[in-house]
Amino acid sequence: MQALSHDPAPHPRLGTIETIVVDSRTLSCDGGLGALGHPRVFLRIGRHQTFCPYCSRLFVLNPDAPAGDAH
Numbered sequence: 832m833q834a835l836s837h838d839p840a841p842h843p844r845l846g847t848i849e850t851i852v853v854d855s856r857t858l859s860c861d862g863g864l865g866a867l868g869h870p871r872v873f874l875r876i877g878r879h880q881t882f883c884p885y886c887s888r889l890f891v892l893n894p895d896a897p898a899g900d901a902h
Contacts, residue, residue: 858876860888
């Protein structure tokens with residue numbers, strides 16, 4: 832009989848996080864799936880990035896983005 836290895840720590844399979852590089856600090860997200868997406872939300876990037884509270888997309892500000900949208 833073969834001994835079973837017992838590893839009590841869970842090893843979840845994590846998906847990838849969709850990362851979108853943007854040139855503006857203000858943006859909107861609707862999930863990107865048309866009618867299968869989510870309600871449109873408007874987001875603002877404070878420092879370098881923000882994420883959508885519905886679909887967890889990560890929006891990263893392009894380091895070369897113009898500074899005119901910093902108000």
